Amino acid sequence: MKTLFLKAFTLIGLIGLLQSCYPGGAEYTSDLDIAISQYESVEDLRSYKTYYLVTDSMSVVGIGTDNVLSEAEQQEVINYTNQQLQSVLGLTQVTNPTSENDADLFIQLSQIAVQQQGVVWQPPFWPGYPGWPGWGYPGYPGYPWYGGGYSYYSYSNGTILIDFVDVSKTVEENNPPEEENRYVLILGWEGALNGVLSRANNVSLIKSGIDVLFDQYNTAKAGTDN
Amino acid sequence: MRKYIVTLLLSLMGFYASAQESDFILSYQMSLPLGNTSDYIGAFSGRGVGLEWKRHLLTTPVSYGFSVNWNILYEKVDERYHNPSEGIVADGRQYRYMNIVPILLHANYYFNKDGIINPYVGVGVGTYFINQRTSFGQWAFIDKNWHFGVAPEVGVVADVSSSFNMLFTIRYNQAFKAGNASDHSYLGFNVGFVF
Numbered sequence: 001m002k003t004l005f006l007k008a009f010t011l012i013g014l015i016g017l018l019q020s021c022y023p024g025g026a027e028y029t030s031d032l033d034i035a036i037s038q039y040e041s042v043e044d045l046r047s048y049k050t051y052y053l054v055t056d057s058m059s060v061v062g063i064g065t066d067n068v069l070s071e072a073e074q075q076e077v078i079n080y081t082n083q084q085l086q087s088v089l090g091l092t093q094v095t096n097p098t099s100e101n102d103a104d105l106f107i108q109l110s111q112i113a114v115q116q117q118g119v120v121w122q123p124p125f126w127p128g129y130p131g132w133p134g135w136g137y138p139g140y141p142g143y144p145w146y147g148g149g150y151s152y153y154s155y156s157n158g159t160i161l162i163d164f165v166d167v168s169k170t171v172e173e174n175n176p177p178e179e180e181n182r183y184v185l186i187l188g189w190e191g192a193l194n195g196v197l198s199r200a201n202n203v204s205l206i207k208s209g210i211d212v213l214f215d216q217y218n219t220a221k222a223g224t225d226n
Numbered sequence: 227m228r229k230y231i232v233t234l235l236l237s238l239m240g241f242y243a244s245a246q247e248s249d250f251i252l253s254y255q256m257s258l259p260l261g262n263t264s265d266y267i268g269a270f271s272g273r274g275v276g277l278e279w280k281r282h283l284l285t286t287p288v289s290y291g292f293s294v295n296w297n298i299l300y301e302k303v304d305e306r307y308h309n310p311s312e313g314i315v316a317d318g319r320q321y322r323y324m325n326i327v328p329i330l331l332h333a334n335y336y337f338n339k340d341g342i343i344n345p346y347v348g349v350g351v352g353t354y355f356i357n358q359r360t361s362f363g364q365w366a367f368i369d370k371n372w373h374f375g376v377a378p379e380v381g382v383v384a385d386v387s388s389s390f391n392m393l394f395t396i397r398y399n400q401a402f403k404a405g406n407a408s409d410h411s412y413l414g415f416n417v418g419f420v421f
Binding site for chain 1: 273277298300302306308310312313314315316317318319321323325357359361362363
């Protein structure tokens with residue numbers, strides 16, 4: 001009997017230690033939708049007043065064009081983002097920035113079409129920022145978001161990214177550039193929407209996700225650096 | 227096969243012969259999170275089980291023993307996560323879990339040892355293995371730690387049957403800080419069968 005109870009003790013201990021129990025959990029794919037944003041500094045967020053938005057199309061990161069938004073859908077998302085940048089974030093659009101009339105932010109939307117993990121994230125397409133030719137090949141090595149060791153920062157298929165590149169810091173960082181035609185982009189803020197693949201290309205879901213991300217931006221802006 | 231059956235019967239006979247000195251307890255355990263634990267998961271939990279062996283001293287109303295328990299806390303949370311020091315804001319449904327395995331040595335003092343209702347006070351000392359998991363989107367944040375902990379308790383043993391007794395206890399579980407992991411505490415409400 002003693003042996004029997006010892007075995008029972010061992011069994012319950014092992015189950016608890018090794019197996020664990022996870023009741024509940026996600027029931028619907030919508031339960032897995034998340035919106036997450038990261039920023040460098042609250043003071044920087046408060047200082048941003050103007051932006052330049054890439055309106056041609058969204059950058060698509062991945063192989064092939066399966067499971068990505070169509071051109072029309074991309075334009076719908078971009079136009080909506082443009083409206084919300086002004087109405088929700090109170091930013092002013094600069095359509096033709098120059099050295100004298102620079103924008104504070106260079107904003108680009110991207111869609112991840114393959115699983116992305118680790119530190120490397122190099123969009124195959126980058127339309128460039130007017131006045132600063134050469135920003136066609138960003139490596140983003142300067143931003144801690146892409147630091148190694150944080151697997152939960154990896155992006156999976158279907159993720160939408162909104163990058164707010166800090167123009168003045170990026171210009172300063174790349175003067176001169178570390179390598180010819182390779183520029184380090186300094187992000188002031190980045191938002192990401194992630195859901196399971198079947199929900200990734202739903203424009204209305206992306207729009208409501210953008211609303212959440214911009215609300216997060218205002219939440220961050222209202223807070224303090226700790 | 228017959229050999230095993232005979233061995234089992236002999237073991238059972240041996241167990242009953244020594245039943246006056248040793249108890250085995252199988253308990254159903256409920257948990258009410260407190261403190262830091264309550265900040266993470268506030269929901270009352272009805273998921274828990276425990277096994278305890280204890281031996282009574284013959285001359286004094288004191289027992290000592292050993293237990294392995296398993297308590298599971300769970301809560302679904304929709305609140306916004308904002309961490310200014312990391313510069314992160316996140317929205318999404320979080321599924322929070324704590325699998326807690328207290329492995330404790332016990333000492334109890336009994337006030338009415340031979341009575342039908344036998345109240346007692348006791349304390350457990352040992353380790354709490356805590357597996358804390360937050361599922362968020364398609365990812366999970368997992369933290370596993372061994373904590374040192376104590377568990378004072380009050381309880382009653384009721385002589386309800388000739389073959390077994392019932393046990394009702396309230397146990398305060400305190401797992402102290404371990405490394406970067408915060409301390410955890412919860413109140414356990416246990417109902418057990420004493421064999």
